[in-house]
Amino acid sequence: xxxxxxxxxxxxxxxxxxxxxxxxxxxxxxxxxxxxxxxxxxxxxxxxxxxxxxxxxxxxxxxxxxxxxxxxxxxxxxxxxxxxxxxxxxxxxxxxxxxxxxxxxxxxxxxxxxxxxxxxxxxxxxxxxxxxxxxxxxxxxxxxxxxxxxxxxxxxxxxxxxxxxxxxxxxxxxxxxxxxxxxxxxxxxxxxxxxxxxxxxxxxxxxxxxxxxxxxxxxxxxxxxxxxxxxxxxxxxxxxxxxxxxxxxxxxxxxxxxxxxxxxxxxxxxxxxxxxxxxxxxxxxxxxxxxxxxxxxxxxxxxxxxxxxxxxxxxx
Numbered sequence: 001x002x003x004x005x006x007x008x009x010x011x012x013x014x015x016x017x018x019x020x021x022x023x024x025x026x027x028x029x030x031x032x033x034x035x036x037x038x039x040x041x042x043x044x045x046x047x048x049x050x051x052x053x054x055x056x057x058x059x060x061x062x063x064x065x066x067x068x069x070x071x072x073x074x075x076x077x078x079x080x081x082x083x084x085x086x087x088x089x090x091x092x093x094x095x096x097x098x099x100x101x102x103x104x105x106x107x108x109x110x111x112x113x114x115x116x117x118x119x120x121x122x123x124x125x126x127x128x129x130x131x132x133x134x135x136x137x138x139x140x141x142x143x144x145x146x147x148x149x150x151x152x153x154x155x156x157x158x159x160x161x162x163x164x165x166x167x168x169x170x171x172x173x174x175x176x177x178x179x180x181x182x183x184x185x186x187x188x189x190x191x192x193x194x195x196x197x198x199x200x201x202x203x204x205x206x207x208x209x210x211x212x213x214x215x216x217x218x219x220x221x222x223x224x225x226x227x228x229x230x231x232x233x234x235x236x237x238x239x240x241x242x243x244x245x246x247x248x249x250x251x252x253x254x255x256x257x258x259x260x261x262x263x264x265x266x267x268x269x270x271x272x273x274x275x276x277x278x279x280x281x282x283x284x285x286x287x288x289x290x291x292x293x294x295x296x297x298x299x300x301x302x303x304x305x306x307x308x309x310x311x312x313x314x315x316x
Contacts, residue, residue: 030077047105052127192231261290
C-alpha cells in the first residue's frame with residue numbers, strides 16, 4: 001500500500017498533520033511522525049525538509065518515518081510557498097525565508113511535551129541541505145545537522161554547475177531576470193521557469209534523466225511537487241544569485257554530517273562545504289555507488305544507521 005505516494009506506511013510509527021508559523025507570519029504544514037512505543041522521558045526530535053522543489057510526501061517524509069521508527073520524534077514539512085504550506089506568491093524560493101523555515105520547525109518541536117527542547121536536530125535534503133547548514137549557522141538550538149545529497153542553491157544559481165558560468169554570463173542572466181520582473185509586474189502574473197520535461201528525448205544530461213526517473217514516474221511523483229507537476233517562477237533565483245547561504249558555515253559549532261553519493265553529479269557541493277566546516281564534530285560520509293537521487297528513496301543506499309548513530313551521539 002502506498003503512503004504519501006512513494007513509500008509504504010510503517011505501522012510502528014504514527015503520523016498526524018500539524019501547522020506552525022515562521023517569523024515571517026507564513027503558516028507551514030508538516031507531518032509529525034512519532035514512534036508508537038514512546039519513552040517515558042522527553043525524546044530527541046528532528047525536523048526534515050527537501051529536496052528543493054519537492055513536498056513532504058516525497059523524500060523528506062520517507063526520512064522522517066524511518067528516523068521515527070528508530071526512536072526520534074520527526075517533522076517533515078513543506079517549505080514556504082510550496083506544497084500545503086502558505087505564502088504568496090507560489091513557487092518562489094528565498095534564502096532568508098527558507099532558512100527560517102527550519103528554525104520555525106525547531107520552534108514548534110520545542111513546544112511539544114514529548115520532546116526535549118535541548119535535543120533537536122535537522123535533516124536537509126538536496127537544496128534544503130544548503131538551507132539546513134545556513135540554519136545551523138544561524139540557530140544555536142540546532143544541536144546536530146545532516147545534509148544529505150546537498151545542493152548549494154545559491155552557488156549553482158550564481159555560477160552554474162561546476163562553477164562554469166562566466167562573469168559576463170552571470171551579468172546577462174541578471175539583466176534577463178530583471179527584465180522579466182518588469183514584464184511580470186505589467187502582466188500581474190509570474191512567468192514560469194522551465195521545469196523537467198514531460199518526456200525524455202534521450203539527449204538530456206544523465207542527472208536530468210535521474211531527476212525524471214524520480215519526479216515524473218510513479219516512483220516519486222506527487223501532484224503538489226513543483227518538480228513533478230509544476231514550475232518555479234523565472235525570477236525566483238534572483239535572491240539566490242546574490243545571497244550565498246554557506247558564507248557563515250565556518251561558524252557552526254554544533255555537529256554536522258554531510259552525506260553524498262560517490263557517483264552524484266552534485267558531490268562537489270558537499271566536498272567543498274566540508275572543507276569550510278570547523279571542529280572535530282564535522283564529518284563527510286560518501287556512499288559508494290550512489291547517485292544524487294539514490295539518496296532520495298533508495299533504502300539500500302541511504303545510510304540511516306549512520307544518521308541514527310550521529311543523532312544519538314549529539315542529541316543527548
